[in-house]
Amino acid sequence: MDGSAAPSRTDPAVARTTVRTTCPYCGVGCGIRATPTGDGGLTVAGDSDHPANLGRLCSKGSALAETTDLENRLLAPRIDGREAGWDEALDLVAERFREAIDRHGPDSVAFYVSGQLLTEDYYVANKLMKGFIGSANIDTNSRLCMASSVAGHRRAFGTDTVPGLYEDLEQAELIVLVGSNLAWCHPVLFQRIAAARKANPALRIINIDPRRTATSDIADLHLAIAPGGDVALWNALLAHLADTGAVNDSYVAAHVGGFQAALDAARDTDPALSGLSPEEIAEFLALWSGTEKVVTIYSQGVNQSSAGTDKVNAILNCHLATGRIGRPGMGPFSVTGQPNAMGGREVGGLANMLACHLDLENAEHRAAVRAFWDAPAMPEAPGLKAVDMFRAVADGRIKALWIICTNPAVSMPDADAVRDAIAGCAFTVVSDITGQTDTARLADVLLPATGWAEKDGTVTNSERCISRQRGLLSAPGQARHDWQILADVAARMGWAQAFDYASPAEIFREYAALSGIAGQLGRDFDISAKASLTDAEYEGLEPFHWPRTASRSGGRFFAEGDFFTGDRRAQMLPVSHRPPQSRPDAEFPFVLNTGRVRDHWHTMTRTGKSPRLSQHIGEPFLEVHPEDAARLGLAPASVAEVTSRHGSALLRVLITDRVRKGEVFAPMHWTGETAPSGRIDALVAPQTDPVSGQPESKASVVAIRPMAPAWHGFAVSLSRIAPGTAYWARARIRGGWRMELASRSLPGDWEAEARRLFGLESPGIEAVSMIDPARGAARIAFLEQGRLVAALFADSGPVGVSRSYLAGELGQTATAEILSGRPGAERPDPGATVCACFDVGVNTILAAIRDQGLRSVEQIGFALQAGSNCGSCKPELQALLDSSAAAPATQPADLPKRAFVLP
Structure with missing residues (x-):
């Protein structure tokens, strides 16, 4: 559709009724009030009644209305590039999957799915693969972001339980952010912390991250830890807790096992391996051990590591040793990167899990799920996790592959090899909203799926809150819901009765009923009180925290022990420092850290549609320390050629001391569609954590040299x-x-x-x-x-x-x-965008600081609106204030605080 008019779904008859739904971006799970405009568009505002965001939205959520147009939408099935009907396409999918299973067995096929699916879609995919095809070869792109948290929780708690709630952020006395650029990746949670800090100036914040980020600006202490140094730091803390009498002996004696072995391992670890100075370590130990109400928030900097699970357990060990878990204002808190990563964990969307947090390798659990589904088969061993799955595609073990709502040709480590594997697969199906992704272009069959604002179902956020996502725009063209597509294929493969669903409400009821069986088997995930919802009650379902049973409604876990292990005791794990698998050497002397930018999401299939979200950062870049840049001959804004043993990239150079010498950072959003030479995961080594299978995306080694463009x-x-x-x-x-x-x-x-x-x-x-x-x-x-x-x-x-x-x-x-290339003197140049919510440029902000005598971020918000919506640009606004030499000699009068504003 490039250069031509996009199809329209204008429907003047569409009621302008505001619908409560949920944001499709990160795991914060913000509530949204969306209103159709009748011309195919929407207006969007935060839902002040939703417990996750209380009306706040980030720049991405605020711009959702700009992303629902039909340009580049896939509107009909395609087979080998030609348009086809649904019957032909689904018959072919069922035939090729059945053929592979009959000839090569159930493990010759695989599903690769997504944390952006709704729970009902996820449930049907998992049921089809594990219960009816009889293979565990279903994995998800959530493997790339939170599998180590799942593994750590299961080792310590017996099941994948997040103990706390978002409200703990307001009740904490110390918040430790580990491997998390919360200001850019979970802006609404960051603003909750900022508001808590303003209400309670005694609240202390520590940021542990090799790179100084926007999140570091709120911290009392930034610890630029060495890549892979987390276990050494947290083991030092565990030893310090024991040495200073800060261990909660009664809690440990009553509810925790493995304490001594974990402590022995901690004492055997050299704290210097953290890469921090003795003074920095001492300050951290004193703050953490001396503060009762501690919340430790961790994210991809912990999880995306070949030692990720051990890092998670090192953190959990300290909370268990002190009993600082499951009580208001304290506990470990994994924040997820995707909107329904938690829902995927709950339905068993990972290759090593069953639905409702049941264990795939537990014969009693397998039998219970098989009986509930009346399923013909059930795998007895875990399936292929993401990295191994695409290796199996490459070497021909996987004969038929179905990729749903994700773009692994860009997002997987060793992305060039994954791209080539998909291209070489005997039969590949891709379900997506567009055929214009790096992955979709490789498919034999493309199936048009519905997207956000068209789908109905539920999602679960990082605090175990289940919310409804509601459709409010008609499905374009021939697009269908993912659960419908999966059920139609299942019916063609001979299992029509088991997949005869009429609505997502029916799927939800089945799922909730299965959770009741899981509860009877001693699992944490139980929403059986919702198993008898009528369709109308499902439609009106309010956000709720699980569990939800006849005897329990939400709340925290583990304040009084009662873990989900055989003896109901938590298990502390002996963990030791393990450096990243790749180490810098003469050929590849730099450590590459990867991550996100503020205003884009994954591979930009959605955010790339919004003009304002591209104005803050419009191209891939490489952060390089000034001394390294000088030594390499890299000038500001030049282009660098970055190579690893797996691939190469060309990236714009950003010289900054935010990164340490010998380390560089690049974002992961750009693709063959938006910047073919900027596909950063082509550089990332396919090395994984031995327990979780999560790739090490933060510590590949690379070489850098200037590109010499003509x-x-x-x-x-x-x-x-x-x-x-x-x-x-x-x-x-x-x-x-x-x-x-x-x-x-x-x-x-x-x-x-x-x-x-x-x-x-x-x-x-x-x-x-x-x-x-x-x-x-x-x-x-x-x-x-x-x-x-x-x-x-x-x-x-x-x-x-x-x-x-x-x-x-x-x-x-x-x-x-x-x-x-510049406006005349009578037309001021706003400069590069700083505030994406209100499209305010750096020159506009600097002029207002100078001309209006602005002295605070709040005053900038009042004068220009910048920073008054999601707040994720506030660190940049503060930096502009700090660097401005035009502050007036006298303090201007305080300006009234601006109310929270939506664009």
Whole structure:
């Protein structure tokens, strides 16, 4: 659909009724009030009655209304690139899966699913694979983000239980953030902490992260720990707790096993392996041991490690040893990266689990689930976890693969090898909302699925809160819900009766009833009180925390022990420091850390549609320490070539002391669709934790050298283009696209090259240019009847133009100053976007600080709205205040606090 009008689902008859639903991004699980506008669009606001967010939304959630258009939507099934009917497509899927099973056994097929599925979709997929196909080869992209937490919980608690609640953040006296850039990755939780800090100035915050992030700005103590150094630090804490009498002896004696073995291992660990100074370690130990109400929040920096499970258990050991668990304001807290990672864990969406937190390798549990489902088969051993699954695809053990709602050709480690494996698979099915992803382009069969705002079901957030996601827009084209697609295939494979679902409510009732059996077997996950919901009650279901039984409603776990192990005691684990599997050497001397940016999500299939979400950071980048950059000859905004033993990438250089010497950071969002040379997971080694199977995404080793482009470029265009240069990154702007470019060779004819780049062959398109062949520079604007349709700005180095100005001129009548790349003196340049919620640029903010005498982030919010919505830009606003030399000599009068505002 590039360059052409997108299909429409305008329906003036759609009721403008506000619907309460749930955000489809991170695991915070924010409630949303969405209202159809009748023209296929929505308005979106935070739900003040939802317990997760109390009305707050982050920049991504606030921009959801910009992401529901039908451009690039997959509207009909496709077989080998041609459009097909549903019957033909589903018959083929069932036939090829049945053929593989009959010839090679059930383990010759696999499902790879997603933490963005609704629980009902997840449940049907898991039931089909484990109970009816008879294989455990179903795994999920949640394996990449929280499998180590699952494994750590199960080892310590006996089941995958998150003990606490979000309200503990307001009740804590010390919050420790470990491997979590909460300000950017879970902004609403970050704002809850910021509000708690304002209400209670005595609250202390520690941030443990190798990289200084926006989250570090709120911390009293930032500990730039060495990659892999977490176990050494937490073992030092456990030893210190014992040495200073801070162990809760009565709790340990009554409710905990393994204490002495864990302590012995802790005493055998050298704290210096944490990479921290003795003074830093001592300050951390004193704060943690001396504060009763401690919440330890941990995320991907802990989980995404070849020692991730041990890191989790090292944290849990300290909470168990002190009894600081399950009581208000204290406990370990894993925050998940995906909206329904928890729901996937609950339904058994991982290859090593059964539904409702039952154990796949427990014969009694298998028999109970098999009997409940009246299933013909049940695997007795775990299936292939994500990394091993794609290895099996590569070597031909997997003959038929079904990928649902995820993009592993980009997001898996060793992504080039995974891409090639999918391409070489005998039969690949992809269910998604678009056919334009790196993975979807490799499929034999593409199945159009519904997306957020079209789907009905439930999701579970990081605090065990189950919420409804409700459809409020009609499904476009022939798109179907994922549970329907799976059930239709199951019926064609001979299991129609077991998958004869009429609605997600019916699936939910079955799932809730199965959870009651799990509860009888001593598991934590039990929502059996909801098993008899009517369709109307399901439709009106309010958010609730599990468990929900005849005798218990939500709450915390483990304040009085009662763990889910055989003897009902928690187990402390003896864990030892294990460095990352890859170590820097002469060939690959740098450690690569990967992560997210503030305004984008996963591989940008949704956020990439929003112009404002691309304005803060519009291209992939590499953070490099100034001393390393000087030694490598990397200039600011130049392009670096980064290589590992598995792949390579070209990334824009950002020189900063936020990273330590010898370490670099790059985000993971860019794809073959948005920046082909920026696919960062192509660099990541496929090394995994031996217990959880989670990949080590934070500590691959790489080499770096400057790219030597013949020219750099910046371009804007009304049409979507793929430039074909060695480096390019494309991002949405209002009405068109912007691109950053770098090429290894100079064109012989700049105008011809630009026309080729933009696909502007029509002689009716006028070119206005300034070309300097000696410098390798060119500025070319293309006009149609005086209106700017495209422009290219090229230079021998990074191009210095006002990107926001040029983006705003696209489609407008061109002025004489267009080739200058900057607005005239009478038109202020807002500069790069800082606040995505209200599209406020850095120059606007600096001018307001100077001209209005603003002295606080709150005053900036009152004057410009910046920072007054999700708050994730507040650290940047504070940095601008700190760096500004234009503060007035006298303090201005306090301005009234601005109410929480939604765009």
